[in-house]
Amino acid sequence: MQVFVQFIKDGFQSATKGNFTYHVWMATLTVLMLLGTFAYYIQLRDGLVVTGMSDKVSWGLYISNFTFLVGVAAAAVMLVLPTYVLKDINLKQAVLIGEGLAVAALIMCLAFVTVDLGGPARAWHLIPKLGYFNWPNSMLAWDVIVLNGYLFINITIPLYILFHHYQGKEPNKNVYLPGVLISVFWAVGIHMVTAFLYAGLPARPFWNSSLLGPRFLASAFSAGPALIILILSFIRRYTDYKIPNTTLRKLALVTTVAAQINLIMLISELFKEFYSPTHHSQSAVYLFFGLHGKTGLVPWIWSAISLNVIATGILTFHTLRNQFRWLALACGLLFVAIWIEKGMGLIVPGFIPGSWGDIVEYTPSLVEIMVTIGIWAMGAFIFTLLVKVAIPIELGRVRFGKRE
Amino acid sequence: MLFDLFFKTRKPVEEDLPQASDGCGSGNCGCKKTPEPTTAEPDGYDMKLGKTMNRRAAFRQMTAGLLAGAGMVQASCSATSTGDKREEGQLKWEEYFKKNYRLMTDEEKSKTVERLERLYEINTGKTINVSTNGAVENVLYGYAFNISKCQGYMDCVNACVKENNQDRSSQMQYIRIHEMENGQLNFDDADDNYFHEVPAEGHFYLGTQCYHCENPPCVKVCPVGATWKEDDGIVVIDYDWCIGCRYCMAACPYDGRRFNWQTPEVPEEEVNHTQHYLGNRLRSKGVMEKCTFCIQRSRNGKNPACVEACPTGARIFGNILDPNSEIRWVLENKKVFRLKEDLGTEPKFWYYMD
Numbered sequence: 001m002q003v004f005v006q007f008i009k010d011g012f013q014s015a016t017k018g019n020f021t022y023h024v025w026m027a028t029l030t031v032l033m034l035l036g037t038f039a040y041y042i043q044l045r046d047g048l049v050v051t052g053m054s055d056k057v058s059w060g061l062y063i064s065n066f067t068f069l070v071g072v073a074a075a076a077v078m079l080v081l082p083t084y085v086l087k088d089i090n091l092k093q094a095v096l097i098g099e100g101l102a103v104a105a106l107i108m109c110l111a112f113v114t115v116d117l118g119g120p121a122r123a124w125h126l127i128p129k130l131g132y133f134n135w136p137n138s139m140l141a142w143d144v145i146v147l148n149g150y151l152f153i154n155i156t157i158p159l160y161i162l163f164h165h166y167q168g169k170e171p172n173k174n175v176y177l178p179g180v181l182i183s184v185f186w187a188v189g190i191h192m193v194t195a196f197l198y199a200g201l202p203a204r205p206f207w208n209s210s211l212l213g214p215r216f217l218a219s220a221f222s223a224g225p226a227l228i229i230l231i232l233s234f235i236r237r238y239t240d241y242k243i244p245n246t247t248l249r250k251l252a253l254v255t256t257v258a259a260q261i262n263l264i265m266l267i268s269e270l271f272k273e274f275y276s277p278t279h280h281s282q283s284a285v286y287l288f289f290g291l292h293g294k295t296g297l298v299p300w301i302w303s304a305i306s307l308n309v310i311a312t313g314i315l316t317f318h319t320l321r322n323q324f325r326w327l328a329l330a331c332g333l334l335f336v337a338i339w340i341e342k343g344m345g346l347i348v349p350g351f352i353p354g355s356w357g358d359i360v361e362y363t364p365s366l367v368e369i370m371v372t373i374g375i376w377a378m379g380a381f382i383f384t385l386l387v388k389v390a391i392p393i394e395l396g397r398v399r400f401g402k403r404e
Numbered sequence: 405m406l407f408d409l410f411f412k413t414r415k416p417v418e419e420d421l422p423q424a425s426d427g428c429g430s431g432n433c434g435c436k437k438t439p440e441p442t443t444a445e446p447d448g449y450d451m452k453l454g455k456t457m458n459r460r461a462a463f464r465q466m467t468a469g470l471l472a473g474a475g476m477v478q479a480s481c482s483a484t485s486t487g488d489k490r491e492e493g494q495l496k497w498e499e500y501f502k503k504n505y506r507l508m509t510d511e512e513k514s515k516t517v518e519r520l521e522r523l524y525e526i527n528t529g530k531t532i533n534v535s536t537n538g539a540v541e542n543v544l545y546g547y548a549f550n551i552s553k554c555q556g557y558m559d560c561v562n563a564c565v566k567e568n569n570q571d572r573s574s575q576m577q578y579i580r581i582h583e584m585e586n587g588q589l590n591f592d593d594a595d596d597n598y599f600h601e602v603p604a605e606g607h608f609y610l611g612t613q614c615y616h617c618e619n620p621p622c623v624k625v626c627p628v629g630a631t632w633k634e635d636d637g638i639v640v641i642d643y644d645w646c647i648g649c650r651y652c653m654a655a656c657p658y659d660g661r662r663f664n665w666q667t668p669e670v671p672e673e674e675v676n677h678t679q680h681y682l683g684n685r686l687r688s689k690g691v692m693e694k695c696t697f698c699i700q701r702s703r704n705g706k707n708p709a710c711v712e713a714c715p716t717g718a719r720i721f722g723n724i725l726d727p728n729s730e731i732r733w734v735l736e737n738k739k740v741f742r743l744k745e746d747l748g749t750e751p752k753f754w755y756y757m758d
Contacts (some may be wrong), residue, residue, distance in 0.1 A: 173647060
């Protein structure tokens with residue numbers, strides 16, 4: 001117990017000490033979070049009327065970001081399997097970072113769902129027993145379970161491992177391996193459940209597709225590792241944490257295959273919607289070409305597709321992928337492309353045209369954008385803290401009873 | 405300044421901030437926090453006053469934002485010294501922790517009704533009557549709409565708004581009347597927002613609203629069970645249980661549901677005081693609502709307001725289990741059809757022509 005208290009104290013020390021750039025970074029994030037909090041206060045005071053959402057397009061930027069981030073959270077843990085179970089040590093350095101990313105992404109997910117609620121004060125109605133939990137009928141109830149469960153797993157496993165390394169001990173495999181195995185299946189689970197949340201609605205033909213779940217997985221396993229590659233490149237450049245080239249190469253391979261599968265699925269969706277368009281293809285028509293002069297999402301989706309194709313092209317050629325500059329570029333493009341495609345490009349067209357064919361477009365309001373930036377800043381803040389604490393422990397610089 | 409931009413047209417803040425020292429001492433509110441401005445209910449403050457705000461106040465508001473999840477807690481710590489305010493806080497506190505309506509015992513139902521009626525009296529000085537009448541056995545409500553008769557007068561829409569206390573500021577309406585060109589039943593080309601003399605030459609009219617499906621997709625998806633189908637087939641919402649996630653809205657194929665994007669406003673003199681817990685009682689910001697077949701009327705043997713208001717007799721309502729009812733006669737003798745039947749929702753809302 002005493003050791004744990006010291007662990008927390010040392011962790012706090014690591015987190016609060018840093019060079020000037022670190023403090024500027026954290027201060028910037030804090031300011032963004034405060035602005036987001038202020039915007040959220042306005043939303044609480046006046047109601048969701050301050051957002052761009054309406055009775056016609058009743059989900060917007062918040063739920064879009066939520067959907068995308070579930071993918072990031074899920075992908076992070078797919079690195080875990082080869083490391084802990086297949087004993088592929090090349091990815092070991094990536095795992096703790098990946099789990100940290102999963103924690104940050106999940107907290108952002110929960111935050112995005114919360115800010116989307118009309119009555120966050122009544123959110124306790126979701127707590128089983130205390131409230132009324134419509135499980136197993138509601139996919140949202142499933143989502144509450146899987147997201148919180150996943151968060152729990154991803155906090156406890158790294159905590160256990162770090163706490164042992166902190167004491168200079170080797171963690172007991174029999175304790176954490178079962179947890180690791182569960183988390184891998186759970187990662188697929190959170191993504192499928194989130195896809196089912198949309199796919200289970202016959203009222204919205206754009207989402208009501210059996211490909212939605214697999215497509216979620218493919219895009220997640222390209223965007224997630226892409227982000228991790230960027231982060232690892234950054235970490236190995238600016239810290240002493242050694243990340244071998246092979247780690248990045250392996251991750252790049254995962255990203256490439258997933259991005260290729262994602263493109264194939266995109267083509268199959270496009271074929272189905274446009275070879276013989278029906279009334280149910282109207283949303284896709286709106287998304288890609290606009291409907292009755294309303295073209296709000298057209299530039300977005302074509303940017304996303306261009307970025308996606310370029311990135312996948314770069315990744316597909318070994319000579320390009322193996323040069324880290326090209327790899328970083330491809331990862332950046334891919335991340336943005338999937339953020340658009342899985343976010344606004346998926347959620348908003350589900351509501352357009354409306355149930356009776358009316359076309360009402362959606363543009364996020366200033367308040368909505370500020371809250372969104374605030375939550376992303378919070379995610380970055382949490383992730384930075386976690387990494388800042390984990391790296392010195394992993395490097396052996398911070399140990400119980402000793403501190404450099 | 406950014407802050408000014410946000411606050412220019414908003415309600416007063418500084419004056420309304422309760423001081424930390426007074427109030428909160430009633431012993432029954434259980435709150436030791438500094439009372440912040442109410443973020444949940446307007447609480448009778450005059451909302452018409454416009455006021456700008458300085459930066460310090462704005463920062464204070466930011467902290468209030470952090471605490472706003474506990475909005476009701478703050479509301480219960482009302483700082484004014486009058487007994488009414490203290491009682492109001494106490495009542496709101498108890499209301500906040502009440503159960504899902506379906507899990508309430510009869511005693512708990514009458515308690516919450518008492519609280520709601522008392523709260524309204526404190527706030528307005530007027531009395532309301534909130535019913536909790538349950539479904540009658542062997543009753544299943546159904547609705548039929550005669551496309552040949554409807555002339556698009558919209559009397560049903562107005563009667564509905566008045567009867568059901570819908571938000572006037574956002575002009576919320578449960579019913580939509582679609583003006584369609586003769587020769588096709590096509591919603592894509594229909595106009596549901598017309599402003600001209602009706603009936604327009606070469607057009608016919610078709611109304612949509614909540615269809616009270618036998619297999620309602622909205623009920624299935626609600627994560628907290630705040631909406632359900634009653635035994636008489638009416639799909640209802642517990643307004644105090646809804647968390648406002650709007651999943652039901654995404655699941656409804658008929659655009660039957662409405663959301664309170666802001667605090668609904670109904671002038672007191674226009675409020676319908678004869679209410680039902682699951683029907684037309686006043687809603688708050690951030691919850692769903694929709695047509696309930698005027699549950700406060702239908703369960704008392706009356707027709708819904710839209711049926712009563714229709715000057716052409718295009719709307720028929722009744723118990724489809726009663727072989728002598730008018731609705732039953734329509735279903736048996738007219739060629740009826742329903743919309744989007746392929747979705748398997750089994751609406752209890754039919755259309756027919758003469």
